[in-house]
Amino acid sequence: MMKFIAFNAREDEQQYFEAWEKKNGVQVDMVEEAIDSTSINQTVGYDGVLALQTGVFPEKMFDKLSKNGVKVFAIRNVGVDNLDLEAAKKNGIKVTNVPAYSPNAIAEFSVTQLMQLLRNTTIFRRKVAEHDFRWAPFVGKELRSLTVGVIGTGRIGRAAIDIYLGFGAKVIAYDVYPNPELVQEGLYVSSYDELFAQADVITMHMPATPKDHHLINADTIAKMKKGVYIINTARGSLINTPDLIKAIKDGQVAGAALDTYENESPLFNHDLRGKELEDKTFSELLELDNVLVTPHVAFYTETAVKNMVFIALDSAKSVCEKGHADTLVI
Structure with missing residues (x-):
């Protein structure tokens, strides 16, 4: 009988694991860790491993999984940059x-956060x-009076564009792999710098790559319009957080909504009530009234x-x- 083991299994996932197991006749064991x-070491004897974690996986993980007889590693999310x-x-x-x-889940959340900032x-x-x-x-701002710069026009970015256009905002976009339909609509600009110069709002819906590490930093923020809003529901590594904090305090950035953070693994989805946060940069973010921090819940x-x-x-x-x-990724 085929057997799978799911790590980071949450209570809200349990009904779906059980429904799929019953329908398909495949054993699915869930662990919280x-x-x-x-x-x-718990993977011995399983055909497949299901995982959901944005942090660091153990060293030589695939060597160990292979020795334990695992054939497939199924991530229950999009990003594989940490594999x-x-x-x-x-x-x-x-x-x-x-x-x-659910591209709409993330797109809707990003717009919701921006509206709160505005x-x-x-x-x-x-x-x-x-x-x-x-x-x-x-005093607030109306979204229809702003230019929204969307970085990344895959499924999520495209859903966000549709929502922003529905509000009557002007939308511009940048993607290293342009969507032919959006090309026809004339939404693309030719570079990051062009988007930075024009956008009142910058919202990121892109994967993390070494090339785009700390895309948002002191130098790029200086190229943006004064009073820009920055929304990140993508990857924490896209932003140099100390640089962003300084820009917010200086007034160059009017506000930021961050659903992801570069060093989020020890923080997000953990109950840290009553405990002092060791990450001073993160603590500084939380003190800012014009910053919305959420624990990677846009999805x-x-x-x-x-x-x-089900898809995993x-x-x-x-x-x-x-x-x-x-x-299949590989």
């Missing part, structure tokens, strides 16, 4: 991902809690969770039965 140098794909290939382990679990809702929530009901000087809707589980399991099953899957 992430894959580390100890928990990886050693060459090591997977060397060890004969197929890797799959979930390229589109209308100063964080500041007004604090003021109301203090029984200060005055308005000034926190987190019922639709997305179901799709992430379908992919793993397909690899084990047929040697390939539509979602």
Whole structure:
């Protein structure tokens, strides 16, 4: 009988794992732990491993998985930038991902966060809690009066563009791999610098690559319009956080919504109530009224969770039965 083991299995995923297991007659065991140098020993005897973690995987993970008899490694998310794909290939382990679990979930969330920044809702929530009901000087902005620069025009970026256009905003976009339909619509600019110079809002929906590490930094921020808003629901490594903080304090950046953070693994999806945060940069972010920090939850809707589980399991099953899957990375 085919057997899979799912790491980082959450309570909200359980009903979907169980429904798929019952329908397909494949054993699926769930563990709460992430894959580390100890928990990886639990993979002995399994055909496939399902994972969901944005941080660092254990050293020589694919060597160990191969020795344990694992045939397929199925990520329940899009990004594979934290996986050693060459090591997977060397060890004969197929890797799959979930390229589109719900583009609209992330796109909608990014717009929601921007709208809060534009209308100063964080500041007004604090003021109301203090029984200060005055308005000034926190006047808002209307989205339809702004130019939104979308970096990355894949499924998520395209969904975001549609929403922004619905609000009546002017949209410009940049992507190293332009979408032919958007080319016809005339939305693309020719470079990052051109987008930085024109955009009132910069929203990122792109993968992380070595070339784009710290795309947002002191030098690039200086090329942006004063009072720009920055939205990141993509990857934390795209932003040099200390540079962003300085730009916010200096007024060059009017606000930022960050659903991802470069050093998020020790923080996000952990209960740290009552504990002092060791990451001083992150603590500094949290103190800023015009910064919205959320713990990598842009994807987190019922639709997305179901799709992430079902597509990852379908992919793993397909690899084990047929040697390939539509979602194959390598």
